[in-house]
Amino acid sequence: MNYPTTINNLIECFKKLPGIGSKTAERLALATLNLPDEVIDVFTDSIKNVKTNTKRCKKCNSFCENDLCDVCQDEGRDHSTLCVVEDPKNVILFEKVGTYKGIYHVLDGLISPLDGITPDDINIESLLKRIKNDNINEVIIAVKPTIEGETTSLYISKLLEKEKVTVSTIAHGIPLGSDMEYMDSLTLEIAIQDRKRISENKE
Amino acid sequence: MNYPTTINNLIECFKKLPGIGSKTAERLALATLNLPDEVIDVFTDSIKNVKTNTKRCKKCNSFCENDLCDVCQDEGRDHSTLCVVEDPKNVILFEKVGTYKGIYHVLDGLISPLDGITPDDINIESLLKRIKNDNINEVIIAVKPTIEGETTSLYISKLLEKEKVTVSTIAHGIPLGSDMEYMDSLTLEIAIQDRKRISENKE
Numbered sequence: 001m002n003y004p005t006t007i008n009n010l011i012e013c014f015k016k017l018p019g020i021g022s023k024t025a026e027r028l029a030l031a032t033l034n035l036p037d038e039v040i041d042v043f044t045d046s047i048k049n050v051k052t053n054t055k056r057c058k059k060c061n062s063f064c065e066n067d068l069c070d071v072c073q074d075e076g077r078d079h080s081t082l083c084v085v086e087d088p089k090n091v092i093l094f095e096k097v098g099t100y101k102g103i104y105h106v107l108d109g110l111i112s113p114l115d116g117i118t119p120d121d122i123n124i125e126s127l128l129k130r131i132k133n134d135n136i137n138e139v140i141i142a143v144k145p146t147i148e149g150e151t152t153s154l155y156i157s158k159l160l161e162k163e164k165v166t167v168s169t170i171a172h173g174i175p176l177g178s179d180m181e182y183m184d185s186l187t188l189e190i191a192i193q194d195r196k197r198i199s200e201n202k203e
Numbered sequence: 204m205n206y207p208t209t210i211n212n213l214i215e216c217f218k219k220l221p222g223i224g225s226k227t228a229e230r231l232a233l234a235t236l237n238l239p240d241e242v243i244d245v246f247t248d249s250i251k252n253v254k255t256n257t258k259r260c261k262k263c264n265s266f267c268e269n270d271l272c273d274v275c276q277d278e279g280r281d282h283s284t285l286c287v288v289e290d291p292k293n294v295i296l297f298e299k300v301g302t303y304k305g306i307y308h309v310l311d312g313l314i315s316p317l318d319g320i321t322p323d324d325i326n327i328e329s330l331l332k333r334i335k336n337d338n339i340n341e342v343i344i345a346v347k348p349t350i351e352g353e354t355t356s357l358y359i360s361k362l363l364e365k366e367k368v369t370v371s372t373i374a375h376g377i378p379l380g381s382d383m384e385y386m387d388s389l390t391l392e393i394a395i396q397d398r399k400r401i402s403e404n405k406e
Binding site: 002003004005006007009010012013016017018019020024026027028029030031032033035037039040042043044045046047048049050051053054055063064065089092095 | 252
């Protein structure tokens with residue numbers, strides 16, 4: 001004896017999501033049984049329509065519901081500063097912080113020779129086009145500091161060497177509020193190396 | 204700027220499931236975007252129909268797709284031994300082990316005065332009816348060893364005192380393969396108290 005077919009199907013679907021194993025999938029499927037009908041309706045509608053309703057901004061490639069995203073449409077933002085991120089989730093992350101007033105460019109991936117992802121597979125060509133045509137003054141590369149991130153960062157900065165733009169990368173170092181003891185040696189190394197001067201020797 | 208409405212709705216739905224917080228819900232919703240269309244179809248159908256397609260067995264109250272569950276329909280099983288469990292999930296758990304050959308009775312909850320759950324709120328009346336009418340020989344109470352479980356177990360055993368049935372409870376003690384060091388004192392106490400004799404003093 002096993003679960004009825006519909007519950008089994010639901011368990012299999014939950015298992016397709018990242019980080020969800022058999023036990024969790026079972027728990028989630030059984031919990032779905034107890035959801036109120038109105039939640040069930042929104043749930044099925046959302047899953048059914050999430051792919052078709054979620055478009056990508058024609059300019060920066062982040063999530064939007066129309067042709068352009070809210071950031072690209074906003075006249076009040078600094079359209080000469082461009083922040084390059086890996087995926088649309090990062091745009092939402094920075095927007096939640098709320099202090100960055102420039103615009104974005106979503107790469108949709110990072111260069112990874114091991115996984116066969118070359119510069120042609122991510123949105124680097126459209127980035128170059130924007131920089132050439134859109135009066136961009138500064139490009140901030142904000143990708144994660146992994147091998148793939150560093151490779152992508154290096155590739156973009158090499159590519160932009162001849163363009164009239166300032167290229168910068170987000171600061172790496174000790175996160176605020178964290179315990180020094182638990183930091184890895186590479187982060188500690190870069191924290192010393194990229195130290196910030198507070199005052200000068202006045203002698 | 205935030206996620207498009209459909210993604211936001213999906214995040215809210217995932218958050219309604221137990222153990223899913225904001226960050227996980229976000230991750231799951233974004234992963235749903237990348238699911239193949241055929242999985243999306245099965246997923247929406249399953250969520251939509253899981254409540255209506257999942258019936259409860261008219262005899263034992265566990266999950267089934269028709270009127271009676273596979274266990275109750277199985278003539279080969281021992282219909283005189285009845286295992287009392289908290290919910291349908293436990294039936295599947297025991298069935299996966301595969302050694303128990305009796306039938307089940309699903310209480311659908313445990314007595315919990317603090318949460319206002321009285322014996323009338325769970326399927327104890329139908330249990331009594333089955334014991335009186337169905338030639339039950341032994342009742343095995345297999346509920347979790349918490350305050351609620353112990354209360355329910357005690358209530359059922361008191362109720363069955365006058366009936367012609369053997370009442371037993373599943374064994375409590377040290378789980379196989381576990382480290383004694385990490386056991387709580389109550390479990391250690393019960394493990395000593397309920398010790399199993401291996402050989403007798405032959406003097």
